[in-house]
Amino acid sequence: MNVKACAEYLKKNDNFLIVSHKNPDGDTMGSCAALCSALRRIGKNAFLYPNAQVIKKLVPYVEKFYAPNEFVPAVGVAVDVATDKMFAQGFDGKVQLCIDHHPTNSRYAKKLLLKPKKASCGEIILELIKALCGELTKEEADLLYIAVSTDTGCFMYANTSAATLKAAAKLYEYGASAAMLNQIFFRKKSAARLKLEGMIFSGMNFYRDGKICVVKITKDMLMKAGATNDDLDDIAGLAGMAEKSLVNVTIRELDDGSSKVSLRSGKEVNSSEICAVFGGGGHNMAAGCTISCLPDKAENMILDVINEVWK
Amino acid sequence: MNVKACAEYLKKNDNFLIVSHKNPDGDTMGSCAALCSALRRIGKNAFLYPNAQVIKKLVPYVEKFYAPNEFVPAVGVAVDVATDKMFAQGFDGKVQLCIDHHPTNSRYAKKLLLKPKKASCGEIILELIKALCGELTKEEADLLYIAVSTDTGCFMYANTSAATLKAAAKLYEYGASAAMLNQIFFRKKSAARLKLEGMIFSGMNFYRDGKICVVKITKDMLMKAGATNDDLDDIAGLAGMAEKSLVNVTIRELDDGSSKVSLRSGKEVNSSEICAVFGGGGHNMAAGCTISCLPDKAENMILDVINEVWK
Numbered sequence: 001m002n003v004k005a006c007a008e009y010l011k012k013n014d015n016f017l018i019v020s021h022k023n024p025d026g027d028t029m030g031s032c033a034a035l036c037s038a039l040r041r042i043g044k045n046a047f048l049y050p051n052a053q054v055i056k057k058l059v060p061y062v063e064k065f066y067a068p069n070e071f072v073p074a075v076g077v078a079v080d081v082a083t084d085k086m087f088a089q090g091f092d093g094k095v096q097l098c099i100d101h102h103p104t105n106s107r108y109a110k111k112l113l114l115k116p117k118k119a120s121c122g123e124i125i126l127e128l129i130k131a132l133c134g135e136l137t138k139e140e141a142d143l144l145y146i147a148v149s150t151d152t153g154c155f156m157y158a159n160t161s162a163a164t165l166k167a168a169a170k171l172y173e174y175g176a177s178a179a180m181l182n183q184i185f186f187r188k189k190s191a192a193r194l195k196l197e198g199m200i201f202s203g204m205n206f207y208r209d210g211k212i213c214v215v216k217i218t219k220d221m222l223m224k225a226g227a228t229n230d231d232l233d234d235i236a237g238l239a240g241m242a243e244k245s246l247v248n249v250t251i252r253e254l255d256d257g258s259s260k261v262s263l264r265s266g267k268e269v270n271s272s273e274i275c276a277v278f279g280g281g282g283h284n285m286a287a288g289c290t291i292s293c294l295p296d297k298a299e300n301m302i303l304d305v306i307n308e309v310w311k
Numbered sequence: 312m313n314v315k316a317c318a319e320y321l322k323k324n325d326n327f328l329i330v331s332h333k334n335p336d337g338d339t340m341g342s343c344a345a346l347c348s349a350l351r352r353i354g355k356n357a358f359l360y361p362n363a364q365v366i367k368k369l370v371p372y373v374e375k376f377y378a379p380n381e382f383v384p385a386v387g388v389a390v391d392v393a394t395d396k397m398f399a400q401g402f403d404g405k406v407q408l409c410i411d412h413h414p415t416n417s418r419y420a421k422k423l424l425l426k427p428k429k430a431s432c433g434e435i436i437l438e439l440i441k442a443l444c445g446e447l448t449k450e451e452a453d454l455l456y457i458a459v460s461t462d463t464g465c466f467m468y469a470n471t472s473a474a475t476l477k478a479a480a481k482l483y484e485y486g487a488s489a490a491m492l493n494q495i496f497f498r499k500k501s502a503a504r505l506k507l508e509g510m511i512f513s514g515m516n517f518y519r520d521g522k523i524c525v526v527k528i529t530k531d532m533l534m535k536a537g538a539t540n541d542d543l544d545d546i547a548g549l550a551g552m553a554e555k556s557l558v559n560v561t562i563r564e565l566d567d568g569s570s571k572v573s574l575r576s577g578k579e580v581n582s583s584e585i586c587a588v589f590g591g592g593g594h595n596m597a598a599g600c601t602i603s604c605l606p607d608k609a610e611n612m613i614l615d616v617i618n619e620v621w622k
Contacts, residue, residue: 154465154466154467155465155466155476155479156465156493156497156498157490157493158490158493160483160489160490161483162480162481162483162484163480165466165476165477165479165480165483166476166477166480168466168476169473169474169476169477169480170473172472172473172476173473178471179468179469179471182467182468182469186467187467187551187552188552188553188554189552189553189554190554191515191517191521191553191554191555194512194515194552194553195512195513195515197508197509197512198508198509198510198511198512198513198514198515199509199513200509201505201506201508201509201512202506202509202510202513203509204502204505204506204509206502210502240498241498241499241500241505242499242500242502242505243499243500243501243502244502
């Protein structure tokens, strides 16, 4: 399905429930809310499925679109949801249309608008709203700016392309308050997050001449920093900031005293292979596992395996 | 002077020495080097005045363009240099042409290509190279990507505009290795810098319900972190990352035991007015001064003045 056909389908139908993915990020929520706003502008009934896991910063932008209990949808639309196992917690409705950018989309919906080269789903929704309404409102531009910028780390990640930057330029032209949104989503951090990062940066362990960086986050550190789940966004990315580090290990102590390990690597080692030793899995360059011991011991165990496979 | 007239002037002349500003950043160095490369491509003799203060990360991109001792220039070109007091350390030649984006440019050069709405000088050089050569080389695209991205904090700062993003999109299309450059200039940090940030984030002081954030950097902290000048880039920006902070104070202990204060504020207080009390100055939203005492005492003195003017 292309953008034009998707717009025609939306114009022909009504009473839409728009569904985001679980562990929602700015792309799924911003894209869902912008599409919802545009559908309402062409006279449709449209609501978001309320996603209970949305981080605090995003709530004010999306909750006004949430469906009331009594809403009976006719058409389910999934946005940025790669498989039917990834629907927002508690969603058990049907989805007729899926709009997505994940190359791994499992094609669970009858109608699919898939653009796997796009860095964010927000870029697809931008084209779709132009097809539906001609122009974007300032609110839609803000929502899609949140989508595009958060999925690309404010245009810093390797998924950013010339097309991404051109889409962002259009959102500026439609009035997106980009400077303010950048402050909220990238620049400003809670005092608790800053304290936690302080402890993390002070306590980084380096091995193999700095090529391995290990970050440990204990319950004690979280308590001392006063950090909650809202303060842990993208925390597994911090180990990768160390200049020489090629293999990045983040170990987080869980409530039951076990250790959740996130491993990220270049081509030097296969992250998924290493995590499989402990019953975990993932991709070659990003994988995870849980080990039933405290972080210090988990660090030694994971280092042993890394040193074994990486000669 | 517009871009076309500037290109004509460059085509008519030869033997260029291109001068950057002191305390050089990515914009002045990337813009100078890209212009130098383009001038060589149209058959000119062109070199950069060697800037001794360039940070380590930038050196490999620019030093190949540095003028040898025996080079006798005919035309001096200043790029991104707002006043003739801002020339790179040791430069005592003449400048016929200035290419700049600072609204405060003091018009010290006979010929001036000034575009004060541009976020970076790199965007002006992009247009100029297109006028000179038609296309950009991959190397020039890399150099200008460094210029544009570093002057906008990777498109995060408020100076970023739709035009900035469109210029960056063009640089992607000319082959800039943006993902790699983002790693080097934004994502990766030296182990010393990470240790120092760890100490800074752990030791931030908050006043007035978090609206004032004070960061102190002592000689002892620098020593413990193993940090050198190369690790202090944009360090005065860290205080501003605290979520609620409106007035941001960074105090750095100097070799002689005095304290260098950087103050950044919104409209709540006038930074320049506060620093003037201690013989310093600057702008309403960013100013500085030096106080002849250790950081702890300087903190109290500056807080007293802030509390006096900000009721």
